[in-house]
């Protein structure tokens with residue numbers, strides 16, 4: 001059975017897509033997408049031999065070889081320009097996701113939608129999308145087995161720059177009289193902030209606790225540098241408290 005996390009990612013892929021799942025590991029996502037009819041075809045890309053083999057095995061067992069090609073390669077190297085219109089990248093750090101997306105801009109021509117699930121570094125992903133004029137259209141967060149996962153969806157749009165500017169200029173917590181800066185929205189997610197669910201609240205409670213523990217440790221140090229760090233972490237704690 002597909003995990004809640006992979007199901008949430010799959011839900012962001014429109015019916016009739018041609019998908020490349022980069023860093024596919026067991027290829028559970030492309031298999032699900034083809035079986036559900038959301039993907040007409042898929043490419044499962046893997047750079048490591050173990051996961052590559054796992055992907056091949058899964059596709060074979062589900063008898064989906066006709067629809068899913070498993071390819072060995074680094075990031076977007078496994079796709080030809082124009083071959084797919086949706087890219088999914090899940091279960092790795094935000095900086096690796098950005099590195100993969102930045103490596104070869106020609107491979108992004110014809111891509112209409114990115115569905116990204118960074119395990120950490122969600123802000124790095126949002127920052128990159130903004131800078132590259134991908135329109136941020138949706139965000140989701142869920143908690144599974146004690147971990148929090150954010151799913152970030154972006155699309156190509158002629159007027160992406162203007163619409164992103166509008167998105168980040170709007171204050172998601174205006175109704176509560178709380179000002180949320182653009183930087184903070186990039187950190188926490190503009191859509192997640194505007195419709196916070198239980199997982200969002202729990203994630204940021206947990207981040208706050210982590211920061212409080214760091215501050216406690218820093219307080220035991222006499223170094224001047226520790227005061228500076230402590231202040232920075234205190235500020236982050238304050239920003240989290242404001243929105244919770």
Ligand code: SAM
Pocket residue numbers: 006022023024025026045046047048051073074075076089090091092096100
């Ligand atoms: N996407 C699956 C998921 O979300 O369940 C698997 C996530 S797994 C933790 C990350 C996978 O990304 C690993 O199988 C790893 O081999 C692969 N990977 C890491 N860097 C990669 C790269 N540059 N290109 C392709 N695959 C990569």
